[in-house]
Amino acid sequence: MTAMHAIPFRTGAGVLLAALGLAASRAPRAPGGPAAVSAKLSEWKVELSEHTIAAGTVTFTIANAGSIPHGFEVEGQGIEQETSVIQPGSSGTLTLTLKPGTYEVYCPVGEASHKKLGMETHLKVLGAKAAGASGYGASEMSGSNMSEMGESPATAAKVQAIRVTSGGPVIQILPGPFPFPDSAAPILKQFGDEREGLESQVKNGPYSNNVTPISGTFTFTAWDKGAVRDSVDGVAEFATQDGARWKLVLDRVQTKDVPHHPRFGGVILGLYYHGNTAVHTPLVPTINSAVALWAFGHLYKNSALVTDNAMVHVMLLSRTRRDGDFALACWDCSKNKLEELQLQILPGPGEPKFDAPGGFLFVNWEQSSSKKPAS
Ligand SMILES: [Cu+2]
Numbered sequence: 001m002t003a004m005h006a007i008p009f010r011t012g013a014g015v016l017l018a019a020l021g022l023a024a025s026r027a028p029r030a031p032g033g034p035a036a037v038s039a040k041l042s043e044w045k046v047e048l049s050e051h052t053i054a055a056g057t058v059t060f061t062i063a064n065a066g067s068i069p070h071g072f073e074v075e076g077q078g079i080e081q082e083t084s085v086i087q088p089g090s091s092g093t094l095t096l097t098l099k100p101g102t103y104e105v106y107c108p109v110g111e112a113s114h115k116k117l118g119m120e121t122h123l124k125v126l127g128a129k130a131a132g133a134s135g136y137g138a139s140e141m142s143g144s145n146m147s148e149m150g151e152s153p154a155t156a157a158k159v160q161a162i163r164v165t166s167g168g169p170v171i172q173i174l175p176g177p178f179p180f181p182d183s184a185a186p187i188l189k190q191f192g193d194e195r196e197g198l199e200s201q202v203k204n205g206p207y208s209n210n211v212t213p214i215s216g217t218f219t220f221t222a223w224d225k226g227a228v229r230d231s232v233d234g235v236a237e238f239a240t241q242d243g244a245r246w247k248l249v250l251d252r253v254q255t256k257d258v259p260h261h262p263r264f265g266g267v268i269l270g271l272y273y274h275g276n277t278a279v280h281t282p283l284v285p286t287i288n289s290a291v292a293l294w295a296f297g298h299l300y301k302n303s304a305l306v307t308d309n310a311m312v313h314v315m316l317l318s319r320t321r322r323d324g325d326f327a328l329a330c331w332d333c334s335k336n337k338l339e340e341l342q343l344q345i346l347p348g349p350g351e352p353k354f355d356a357p358g359g360f361l362f363v364n365w366e367q368s369s370s371k372k373p374a375s
Contacts, residue, residue: 034059034095037123039105041086042066043262044117046105052124055100063091067259068190068278069109070119076103077125085109088190100127110277111334116270117262117279159225160269161373162291164234164316166218166341168367171326172241175358176208178283183331187275187282191260198283206344206362207283209327212241218343218365220250220314221373222267222293228255230266232295232314236343238363240356247300248345250312254294267293272334286332290316290370299345301355309348316341316370326366341368 035058038049042065062072064086072092073082077099083092107119178184181202188198201207220234236248253266261280264271268291273279275286292315299310318336322329330336345354345361353359 036061039063039072040065041070041072041107041119043068044114044119046072046107046119046121048105048121048123051122052126053098055098055125055127057095057097059093059095061091061093062086064088067192070107070114071109072105073108074098074103074105074123077101079103082108098123098125100125110279111272113272113277113279116272117264159223161221161223162269162316162370163221163373164219164291164341164368164370166216166236166365166368168339168365169326170214170216170238171211171321171364171366172214172238173206173208173362173364174210174212174241175204175206176210178202178205178207179209179328180285180331183276184282187278190278191282194260198281201281201283204358205283206358206360207328209325211321211326211364214241214363215239216246216363216365218341218363218368222269222291222314224265224267224269226265228265230255230264230293232267232293236363240361242356244356245302246361247303248310248312248343249298249300250295250314251298252296254296254311263294264292266295267291275332275334285320285328285330286334287315287317287320288334288338289318290338292317296348297345299354306354307348307351309351311346311348313344314342316368319366321364321366323366326364339367339369341365 035053035056037053037058037060039060039062040047041062060072062083064070067088069085069087071083071085072094074096081094081096083094086092103123103125105121105123107114184202188195191198216238218236220232222232224230230253232250232253234250239245255263255266257263271292272288274284275282277286295312297310297312298308299306316338317340318333318338319340320328320330320333321340341364343363347353354361
């Protein structure tokens, strides 16, 4: 997902010309007056009207144009100031006195998750001399252009991959009540149209303490190559509590975002989400993940093809279940060891429910491991 908000890289004269155009068209601060900067928050970016301002007092007017709550934080040169949470459709202001230097501007919601998803930019504050009527020096211009790019081309192009191997006790999760309904309730309110469906899952859904030991294995490799080139290759085989033998072959990702459920191009490494983050369903505890992916799978039951379009969600995440009875043990599990491998399989769009309790397949391997694959 790294390329999601990347801006095409321009080199040489292009950078300079673009920067000159930018500097010429802006007067970020009237002489003696406070600077005014507008900020727009959405999934998953922070957009500023100005990326370079003069030192002194600045008032940020921040609009949340997204569909979930966000916040706004300015950090650098010894200061760290943030707004309270801004609801979708609302706005807030933040007035600061900034000295020269570079500041990070980001959404602080969800620990580092919204920032990691791309809600981060930079603001450059120039000293009085550099910000004078004679305009910006060449070094500041290229600096401001760099910060507008958000991330370096090297970062944007970086391919990340992970190989995951299942291990430890294997359990099948059967329908039942979600054990933290009170913690999830305030987050569910933010889910609009989806709320009703989620509320019925609170009573009887896939994230329950109703589990049964089974057996099986799951190994896959996932590649995070940017917004459109992510991929996955893997096989899971397991026998469910009714004795049926299932096999799932993963060879392509699902990339289509739905509100509250971004797919990050199919594969994302190192995401903190679910639970109290308002990113994806709150009917999963708040977790950190080594990898999360969304895929279409070929599903077989007792060697017969069930579908080529099974909807699959996989996470190697911070442990959510305790030893022994494998009950969900924490609402915020994000600090636990990243060793729980979850495989959730649902019928494809318009396809009938699976012949399994609740119509879905949900298997956990409790002590799984990951490594960087040999390239
Ligand atoms: Cu945010």
